[in-house]
Amino acid sequence: MVNTATMEWITPAVQALLALALEEDLGRGDVTSETIFEHDETVREGRIQAKAELTLAGTALVEAVFARVDPRVLVRVLKADGQRLRPKDVAIELEGPVRSLLAGERTALNFLQRLSGVATQTRSFVDAIAGTKATIVDTRKTLPGWRHLDKRAVVAGGGRNHRVDLGSGILIKDNHVAAAGGVRIAVERAQTRAPHGLRVEVEVTTLAELDEALAARAEIILLDNMSPAQVKDAVARIAGRARVEISGGVTLDTVRAYAEAGADLISVGALTHSAPAVDLSLEL
């Protein structure tokens, strides 16, 4: 039941989120089931299946939900995170007391539909730039409390993770630049003082700032809210001296143009802040 996928998804913080999630739905019991069912030990089978095309993510959460609701429920994961499902594909089979299946159903599906939604959204961006050298990365625009899960779902969808939190990456934004007094001084300070294992990334908005950044040996340049044409020019000027990240309002319609303009990394907040849930249901 424990496997490496579980370990990677279910951190202590995720356990805390699971506790909140089950408390908020089940903390006062399930009055309907308690009222309706005479015999509480009836065992049933159930199948979680896709009702639309989607990329699966978060199966470990279904395991974790039922492990908390009722360890007697058997959870057989048939499809791996990252797999593409078509309508009627069965992702997970369940077997256990009917009251336990009903008790955990909604929370398990809520996790799975959200995380598969993120993976599916990510997959569509990744597919849109297939064949280019660019990589789709996420942002810190994740759901509060869900950082770790959202980032795993992005990976399941074929994307890559930007920095996990404010402590694990140097990203000097316009506000930092303004407060520090310029791109050059900000980058130099970071190169001198930041933890040695972190590369220095800086956001630039003009060619002059870009030159400052390169002169101060920034290792990654973030071009925010530029057009593909502007990106192309900037990439040419950078000439391999730094990696190039693009951000700001990238959509499925525009993402390929940015990739073809030479970006190494394209960060997309919508992967996590606006992914619609995908349709998955539990059939008993």
Place this chain on the structure above:
Amino acid sequence: MVNTATMEWITPAVQALLALALEEDLGRGDVTSETIFEHDETVREGRIQAKAELTLAGTALVEAVFARVDPRVLVRVLKADGQRLRPKDVAIELEGPVRSLLAGERTALNFLQRLSGVATQTRSFVDAIAGTKATIVDTRKTLPGWRHLDKRAVVAGGGRNHRVDLGSGILIKDNHVAAAGGVRIAVERAQTRAPHGLRVEVEVTTLAELDEALAARAEIILLDNMSPAQVKDAVARIAGRARVEISGGVTLDTVRAYAEAGADLISVGALTHSAPAVDLSLEL
């Protein structure tokens, strides 16, 4: 700083979610700010403003985030939850140490953009049925860990809340009916055994089941996945003997037809499971 809005939004469970949210982003500090800023006490002002039309929700979370990040940050809420904002409208003014503003910015916005997204989505459904007697209600398809917040955002958007959890409402679904042996027996059991303060709601899929439900004195009838025409027929048959709830794949395009067909309540999972974030930003 404490007000009734705060009390209503910031329950102990929400405090726990806040703790997770700040830990996941700030638990290892903010290496960029620590690296860049010489003087750590510089005070700045900031404004959270709309960049699109939206209905605001979750301002208490912005207060709560900064109360945890740095109580010295002043948070002035200029617009109330539920208000409609237009681009450039300022919702909240902030004043405090620049490092603290930057430290709390992303988490505060992540909360506000999500919750205003739910409110905005809800508002569009509510507006679509204006003038009918129907009410838009939410479901249990909320984000795990966010039940309370999502439901408050629905109210801010003009919607109403369905049951909060499995312990606070009787809703007999098809699975319960099948396991109990019929609509009639399921409703009768609920009328006899359920907590006396709860009305009995039952899902029916045929007219025969509808008749059973009414005979057993169900107080609310849930019509799932019916067309507006079918709803109209069912409403006529019910003839005021029970309230009528509609659910299942209701969209902005179809919601008015359901309302006009005579539904009292229309529940929409997408209010919470697929609300895109709205665009709000912090300008320093």
Place this chain on the structure above:
Amino acid sequence: MVNTATMEWITPAVQALLALALEEDLGRGDVTSETIFEHDETVREGRIQAKAELTLAGTALVEAVFARVDPRVLVRVLKADGQRLRPKDVAIELEGPVRSLLAGERTALNFLQRLSGVATQTRSFVDAIAGTKATIVDTRKTLPGWRHLDKRAVVAGGGRNHRVDLGSGILIKDNHVAAAGGVRIAVERAQTRAPHGLRVEVEVTTLAELDEALAARAEIILLDNMSPAQVKDAVARIAGRARVEISGGVTLDTVRAYAEAGADLISVGALTHSAPAVDLSLEL
């Protein structure tokens, strides 16, 4: 070891209470046992048995205590919650390391004696109204931290649960009426605005208020601190238009008179706020 009873009793909040309970007794170890016993692995058997007549409740807590103290302890539950025990009846058999039995003994018994006390108290009220149509229900006068457990124990004793918390039922009391400006307006507001799955209950103190309540379609009328004769009159006036709940100083001596006066529900705070512990002991 896991069964449906366990699931129903041991919610996450109860797990938190268990953690507090064991920490407060065992958090610093057991200096006596550590000092006295040479060989710490000696296995013993023990029996938890009644020393007086009682109705059992809370056996799942005994399982949960020993699962935390030492999972090697086998707990065999011989009597179900709700069963009546006579002196010397054995409720539970235990087998495990003697130090572990002694370590968990007091906490397990403290849970079981309290919860069986509540069940026994409830049973005596339920028995007192046997043959009437009335139902004994609990109140929110439970031990702080014990809401869920106390309410389960009431059910084990044959009672029924009133609303679980302030979020799962509408009960308009005299203070609400006064602040709202009258029974009628308060009930009307509730009928319009409250979650649709909740019935509206209102406390009335005069016949005039009773008439207002009925006119506003209150579904449950709470008659507080009335004599049985007054209740009888009120029931006649209500004439089946609403359910009738009685509360206020009901004792074992008076409860049957209230039931015979026509009450549907009799709520008794003493079920949970003043239930004496029953006598159960662990014999090794």
Place this chain on the structure above:
Amino acid sequence: MVNTATMEWITPAVQALLALALEEDLGRGDVTSETIFEHDETVREGRIQAKAELTLAGTALVEAVFARVDPRVLVRVLKADGQRLRPKDVAIELEGPVRSLLAGERTALNFLQRLSGVATQTRSFVDAIAGTKATIVDTRKTLPGWRHLDKRAVVAGGGRNHRVDLGSGILIKDNHVAAAGGVRIAVERAQTRAPHGLRVEVEVTTLAELDEALAARAEIILLDNMSPAQVKDAVARIAGRARVEISGGVTLDTVRAYAEAGADLISVGALTHSAPAVDLSLEL
């Protein structure tokens, strides 16, 4: 607002219990107040007053409850823990938003009624032995999760505390004696190995065991389930070589006889396991 009483009562573990208590009642909000009240900021005054004779305990919990529910509520404690109240005596005055008063009322009273119940029960035992040299002490038969609070309430009622937990006192009971192979060896081991700051107490059931205990230099002798006459004989034999504790089924009717038989300490489980709540109410 913070005072020494608060510090003594509100430990971190009590904070955790408070969190559970408020979550279980208020975690889903207060649907009645939200539905009824138009204006949510109306300020009211309230008084918590006795409705029967009682000894007060736990006022710090009322402060702590409202500090969590709404810090705007002013709590003025007029009577100190340990004071005797007569009907209509006002213990505490409150002032704050009516919705907040109603939200915290039940939890605050549940704490206060329980703890004052323990104090009142203790006070009656203490009064019953007035003039003797004996002391009333509690046991570990406290409510799980309430150890600290129950023990404080005993002190408020004029009693004294036995050991707080299994880690803070040596009490060798019959089971220990049996497993160790005799009173003498058990006491000797304790004298050699136990933490040096702890006195050694041992339970004896025969005069032979009593002699063994004294020979091994037990500092406290526990006489369990003996009659007052037997106690008198044992006390004479001990002749000041050890303190004498009595336990086992001591009631208000018999306690004085035990005290007059020469006991130093009389431990009474019922102080905490069977104290009925006392009647206190909040009048707005």
Place this chain on the structure above:
Amino acid sequence: MVNTATMEWITPAVQALLALALEEDLGRGDVTSETIFEHDETVREGRIQAKAELTLAGTALVEAVFARVDPRVLVRVLKADGQRLRPKDVAIELEGPVRSLLAGERTALNFLQRLSGVATQTRSFVDAIAGTKATIVDTRKTLPGWRHLDKRAVVAGGGRNHRVDLGSGILIKDNHVAAAGGVRIAVERAQTRAPHGLRVEVEVTTLAELDEALAARAEIILLDNMSPAQVKDAVARIAGRARVEISGGVTLDTVRAYAEAGADLISVGALTHSAPAVDLSLEL
């Protein structure tokens, strides 16, 4: 896997510390292993072995760490707490997925090296006084959050525990004496009011205070910062009427002199506040 050692070490508070420890190292995953390893299920064996002479303590923590990181990891404890190890002695064998071994390695070793460091330091003090009647005891100068673990490690090293916390022992220090108005009154108050299971210990700094303490029947006398010669005089004056504890700057060089001067107990803060980690490593 569960055994009595586990129970004694892994209290609920230690579980909370373990949660913090794993969150702080693994909460964001292990980017290196995730990046490097293609196949994530490769099983490896590992051995935790001594690289210097040491006394082992804390093996239960290694079990507890891997039980949380990955329950598939087998942990075979070959040496018991308290055993002396020589370089290359293998204390523990591990077997499990290589990624899990690497994930738990550092936290497990950090616990084991610290706790064995405390045991080793304690062992050296205990050995230094071999043959005398004195006992080495610890203090409350433990690492915050580590009280229970540090005290267990002292026992593993052959020492004994002083009071566990401020609630489980009476120790009247100079500040208490000054505030109370003298040794005599302070000791008398303690003898009258303190829990009866606790002996009264008092710190004295002069012979006059010593006489007061004895007159008031102090059971343990703490001699702080005296020379061995002064201790010898005091011991003679006490003449068996109380136990004698020595504290204050005792080192490995001076400890034997204090023991030979007649101390019963020698408390050493350095056992826990300044124990260097011992060298243990995990070889895969």
Place this chain on the structure above:
Amino acid sequence: MVNTATMEWITPAVQALLALALEEDLGRGDVTSETIFEHDETVREGRIQAKAELTLAGTALVEAVFARVDPRVLVRVLKADGQRLRPKDVAIELEGPVRSLLAGERTALNFLQRLSGVATQTRSFVDAIAGTKATIVDTRKTLPGWRHLDKRAVVAGGGRNHRVDLGSGILIKDNHVAAAGGVRIAVERAQTRAPHGLRVEVEVTTLAELDEALAARAEIILLDNMSPAQVKDAVARIAGRARVEISGGVTLDTVRAYAEAGADLISVGALTHSAPAVDLSLEL
């Protein structure tokens, strides 16, 4: 009272550690003070002062301890973290109820003595390499539960932080190399797959491996357990193509030789795993 230092030190995880620390010492109250002091409100002043030369760190913890013990205690921090103190220098002045000062004293000092111990140890290493280009950095060999605090103390002592956890840095060690099949393939995988903001560091043990690492564009080379002479050779071969980190048994005697051999970074586990507490005391 809140300042930037507080924000940087007292993360949510540190709050959890503080809760454990106070619970373990004060959770059962302070029986000595409660027994001795008649008047519990006496206010006293106290001074925390150095009793030896030391570098101060962790003053925010003293504030945080007393904020939890009793918010009435005023804490005036006179010396900043990182300052060098001489014997009798006063670091912090306190003023508050004497019982509260005594209650928090030990926990506050235990934090301060440990953290100042780490800072003092770090300072001695930093001073030893003054004038070279090398930097002293810490490791993950911190006390479990203390990662954040230990790392802050290193900074206070003039050192710099290595990666905070397994999620915020790529460090390919010998075990990774072995499992991956060589330095080259391991580094290449990391350059391709790791988060783009992280530099790639690899441990090498031979010149052949060093060449592989450079060929694969490793950005930091870790030379483990080499002599200063070997380091010098390696640095020459690297020729500025990567930063050079030294680790393994570096002591105060050898550290300068390593710095002069050309290391950029010298990591020292003893900064945190074996720092003796420094002597600081509270004088009332």
